[in-house]
Amino acid sequence: MDLQKTNYERVKKRALECERLQYDSLWFNDHFFPPSAVNRQGRKKPQLECWTTLTALASVTQKVRLGPLVLCNSFRHPALLAKMAATLDVISKGRLELGLGAGWYEPEYNAYGISYAPLKLRVAQLKESVQVIRKMWTEDETNFRGRFYLLKKAYCYPKPVQKPHPRIWIGGYGEEFLLRVVAEVADVYNNPLYFRRHWIEGFDYVKRKIDVLKRHCLSVDRNPDEIVDSLAESVLIANSEHEAQQKIKRYVEASNRRPSIAGTPEECINAIRKYLNIGVSYFILVFEERSWLDEAKIFAEEVMYTLKNSD
Numbered sequence: 001m002d003l004q005k006t007n008y009e010r011v012k013k014r015a016l017e018c019e020r021l022q023y024d025s026l027w028f029n030d031h032f033f034p035p036s037a038v039n040r041q042g043r044k045k046p047q048l049e050c051w052t053t054l055t056a057l058a059s060v061t062q063k064v065r066l067g068p069l070v071l072c073n074s075f076r077h078p079a080l081l082a083k084m085a086a087t088l089d090v091i092s093k094g095r096l097e098l099g100l101g102a103g104w105y106e107p108e109y110n111a112y113g114i115s116y117a118p119l120k121l122r123v124a125q126l127k128e129s130v131q132v133i134r135k136m137w138t139e140d141e142t143n144f145r146g147r148f149y150l151l152k153k154a155y156c157y158p159k160p161v162q163k164p165h166p167r168i169w170i171g172g173y174g175e176e177f178l179l180r181v182v183a184e185v186a187d188v189y190n191n192p193l194y195f196r197r198h199w200i201e202g203f204d205y206v207k208r209k210i211d212v213l214k215r216h217c218l219s220v221d222r223n224p225d226e227i228v229d230s231l232a233e234s235v236l237i238a239n240s241e242h243e244a245q246q247k248i249k250r251y252v253e254a255s256n257r258r259p260s261i262a263g264t265p266e267e268c269i270n271a272i273r274k275y276l277n278i279g280v281s282y283f284i285l286v287f288e289e290r291s292w293l294d295e296a297k298i299f300a301e302e303v304m305y306t307l308k309n310s311d
Contacts, residue, residue, distance in 0.1 A: 008048060008056065015057050017293060018064060021300035025065035025097060027232075027284055028053050030072050032108055051084060058092040067097030069232060069284060070171040070190065074103045074114055074122065078129035079154055082136035086160045094161035098133070099169040099190065102126045102178060123177040124148070130168055130185040137165040169230070175212045183216035188228040193260070194286045195232075202260030206231060207278045230282035231275060234259040237268050237287075237295050237303070247288065261285075265302035272307060 015026050030050040050068050058066055066088070071081070089096040102122040103109070109116040117125070128146045135142045136156040144151040160166050171190035172178045182189045191209050193202055210229050217224040236251055236259055238244040244263045252258050261271045261283075272283065287295040 007046075008053065011048070011053065012057065012060055014292065014296075015061055015064070018296060019061050021296060022304070023064060023296075023300065025067055025284070026057065026061075027067050027069035027099070028057075030068050030070065030075065030101075031105065032112055035105055035108075051088075055088055055091065058088060058095065061092075061095075063095075065095045065097050066092060067169065068099045069192070070099035070101035070169060072103040072105075072108075073100055073126045073129050074109065074116075078132040078149060079136060079142075079151055081129070082133040083156050085133070085166065086137060086156050086158065089160035089162060089166055090158050094166075096160070096162070096166045097169060097188075098166050099171055100126060100130065101171045102174075104172075119174070120177055123174065123181055126170070126178075127181040127185055130170070130181075133168065134165060134185075167228075171232070173209075175209070179209065179213045180216045180220070182213060182227065183220050183222055183224075186227060188230055188282065189213055190230045190232055190284070192232045194234040196257060202233070203274055203278065206275065206280060210279045228282055229279050230284065231280045232284040232286065233261050234286045234288075235268065235295065235299060236262040237265060237298050239264065239298060239302075247291075251288070265298065265306070268299065268303050269306055272303065 011028075018026055028048075028050050031047055032049070033047045034045045036045070050071065054066050054068060076084070085096060085098050102119070102125070106116050125148050128148050131146070132142070132144055132149055132151065135144060136154065137160055140155065142151050142154045142156075144154075167187040168185070169188040169190050170178070170182045170186040171192050173191070179189070189209075191206055193206065213227065213229070214224045217227070234251070236244065236247045238247055241264055244267070248258060248262050251262075261268050263271075275283070285299065287299075
């Protein structure tokens with residue numbers, strides 16, 4: 001479940017409701033300000049900082065897992081992030097999922113004075129960061145000399161609760177560089193389909209990414225089955241066909257794309273099963289803002305219940 005909102009009391013309310021509805025995880029994006037930073041009235045939109053928000057949610061929830069979708073690698077030194085993540089895993093009693101990405105929103109970099117390197121370089125930094133984080137989590141003392149990062153006798157105590165360590169997710173679209181890094185160092189790949197801003201056929205697009213990732217795995221001598229394929233996608237759901245079609249129409253007019261998980265509960269179930277058949281096994285859902293809690297409840301009670309109790 002992707003939260004992505006800007007008012008903490010609202011975020012907390014939604015987090016507690018999602019836990020009550022037995023969603024598996026909650027996710028928050030990592031931006032200093034939203035990519036659409038100005039609303040239609042010309043006012044700047046607020047944005048809660050990702051890691052602080054996740055830490056607050058860890059103290060008010062009990063079972064639901066927590067993750068960033070995804071942290072921008074450029075914003076935090078990986079040794080510091082390893083320490084922060086280990087601490088959050090301890091606070092949450094082993095509920096952290098660590099999502100990382102190479103970064104993409106250049107205006108944010110420029111506004112905060114962060115160097116925006118070329119894509120290939122940012123992806124190389126991401127790979128090295130994952131190596132640093134994993135070493136910090138698993139070694140008594142970490143020495144590391146890489147192209148971008150240098151550690152001398154660094155240590156991270158307490159270690160994360162999860163063993164051997166929390167799962168490391170890498171999210172993004174790039175096939176040539178990013179998916180190769182996923183094949184080399186990630187535990188989970190996340191395809192953020194919901195963020196595409198043009199019309200694409202979701203199932204074919206996601207299948208192609210999975211096939212490319214498998215080819216990269218073969219090229220680096222890694223078993224593709226070791227990597228979980230996940231999808232972040234917008235969801236439009238309503239109990240009646242008419243209401244569902246009205247929601248889909250509004251969404252298409254506003255964004256020029258139709259979410260691949262949309263319609264009545266039965267149609268959403270069929271879409272999820274289609275993704276399961278091509279290899280996706282973990283779903284992060286982005287519900288429509290105007291009916292967020294209603295849609296989360298319908299999805300949990302109709303779609304999740306049916307899938308959990310089916311063959």
